[in-house]
Amino acid sequence: MMQENRSGRQAEIHITQMRRNPYLVDYQTGKNTGRHIGRRIDQRHHSAVPQQENRIRQQKQKTAAAVSDGNVCRDNTYNTRTRQxxxxxxxxxxxxxxxIRRYIRMTLLCAGILVGIVALTKLLKVPASTAEASTPMEAIDMAQQVEKGIENTMGTRIQGLAAETYAAxxxxxxxxxxxxxxxRPGDPLTEVNNIFVHYTANPGTSAAQNRSYFEQLKDNHERSASAHFIIGYNGEIIQCVPLxxxxxxxxxxxxxxISIECCxxxxxxxxxxxxxDSLIRLLSWLIDAYELEPEDILRHYDCGGKKCPIYYTEHEDAWEQLKEDVKNL
Known part of the structure; x- marks a missing residue:
C-alpha cells in the first residue's frame, strides 16, 4: 500500500511539474524539450523573415531612388529652361x-543743334551792305554796328525784362x-499773355497788411495765395513776387x-x-513791356467766374472805361 501510494504520488508530482514548468523539462531524461523546439522555431523565424524584409526594403529603396532621380531630372530641366x-x-x-536712351540722346542733340543754329543765325546775321563795303573802314564800322546789335540782344535783363524797359x-x-x-513757389514765369485785376475782398486793409497775410501763409499753411503787386487805397504799390x-x-x-491785388x-x-490812378499807370506800363493790348487785361471773374473784383463784375461799363483809360494813357 505504501509503494502504490508513493508511485501514484510521484506520477501526480511529475504531471504537476510538467504543467507548471514553462520550459517543458522532461524530468525523466533531464532535457528541456521546449527549449530545443523554440530554438528551432526561432532559427527558422530569424532566417526567413529578415531576408523577406531585406528584399522589401531594397525594393522600396530602389523605387524611391528612381522617383527621386526622375524628379531631380525634371527639376533640373525646368530650372535650366526657366533661367534661359x-x-x-x-x-x-x-x-x-x-x-530708348539712344533715341532720347539723339533727339536732344538734334534739338540742341537746331536751337544753336537759330540763335547763331540771329546773333551773327551780317547786313548785306557789310559784304558790299568798298573800303576797310566802312567794313569796320559795319562790323561795330553788328556787335552793338549783338550786345543789345544779349543785354542785361531785370526780372525777365530788358533793363531799359524795366527802368521805365x-x-x-x-x-x-x-x-x-x-x-511764392519760385517757379519761372516764361511767358505773359494776360494781366489779371483782383480785389482783396477785405475792405479797409492796407497793402502792407495784405502783403503780410501772404507772407504768413508759409507758416500757417491756410491756403495758397499771392499776387505780383498790391495797390493800397492810398495809391502805394508793393511788389511781392518778381515778374x-x-x-x-x-x-x-x-x-x-501777372496779377494785381487792389485794396x-x-x-x-x-x-x-x-x-x-496807380492801377491805370501800372497796367499801361505792363502791356507796353509785354507787348499786349488793353483787351488782354482781364478780371479774375473772366477766368473761373469768381466775382473779383466785385465792383467791376457788377458794373461792366466801369470795366470798359478802365480799359479805355489804360489805352489813352
Whole structure:
C-alpha cells in the first residue's frame, strides 16, 4: 500500500511539474524539450523573415531612388529652361532700354543743334551792305554796328525784362515774399499773355497788411495765395513776387499771367481814386513791356467766374472805361 501510494504520488508530482514548468523539462531524461523546439522555431523565424524584409526594403529603396532621380531630372530641366527664358527676357529689356536712351540722346542733340543754329543765325546775321563795303573802314564800322546789335540782344535783363524797359516802370516798393510753397513757389514765369485785376475782398486793409497775410501763409499753411503787386487805397504799390516768377492768384492761369491785388474801402468794392490812378499807370506800363493790348487785361471773374473784383463784375461799363483809360494813357 505504501509503494502504490508513493508511485501514484510521484506520477501526480511529475504531471504537476510538467504543467507548471514553462520550459517543458522532461524530468525523466533531464532535457528541456521546449527549449530545443523554440530554438528551432526561432532559427527558422530569424532566417526567413529578415531576408523577406531585406528584399522589401531594397525594393522600396530602389523605387524611391528612381522617383527621386526622375524628379531631380525634371527639376533640373525646368530650372535650366526657366533661367534661359529669364536671361533672354532680361537681355531684351536691356536692349530696349538702351535703344530708348539712344533715341532720347539723339533727339536732344538734334534739338540742341537746331536751337544753336537759330540763335547763331540771329546773333551773327551780317547786313548785306557789310559784304558790299568798298573800303576797310566802312567794313569796320559795319562790323561795330553788328556787335552793338549783338550786345543789345544779349543785354542785361531785370526780372525777365530788358533793363531799359524795366527802368521805365512806375514807382513801387519791392518787398518780395519769402520763397515757399504757399505764396511764392519760385517757379519761372516764361511767358505773359494776360494781366489779371483782383480785389482783396477785405475792405479797409492796407497793402502792407495784405502783403503780410501772404507772407504768413508759409507758416500757417491756410491756403495758397499771392499776387505780383498790391495797390493800397492810398495809391502805394508793393511788389511781392518778381515778374519772372509765378504767383498763386488765378489757379488755371498762374503760368502765363501777372496779377494785381487792389485794396478798397467802399462796401461795394469800388476803388479809391488813388488806387485807380496807380492801377491805370501800372497796367499801361505792363502791356507796353509785354507787348499786349488793353483787351488782354482781364478780371479774375473772366477766368473761373469768381466775382473779383466785385465792383467791376457788377458794373461792366466801369470795366470798359478802365480799359479805355489804360489805352489813352
Amino acid at each position: 527664358r529669364l536671361t533672354r527676357a532680361e537681355r531684351q529689356r536691356r536692349r530696349r532700354r538702351a535703344r 516802370h512806375p514807382d513801387w516798393t519791392e518787398d518780395f515774399l519769402t520763397v515757399n510753397e504757399y505764396s 519772372d516768377e509765378i504767383a498763386y492768384a488765378v489757379q488755371t492761369r498762374n503760368e502765363d499771367s 478798397y474801402k467802399a462796401d461795394n468794392g469800388q476803388f479809391t481814386q488813388e488806387t485807380y
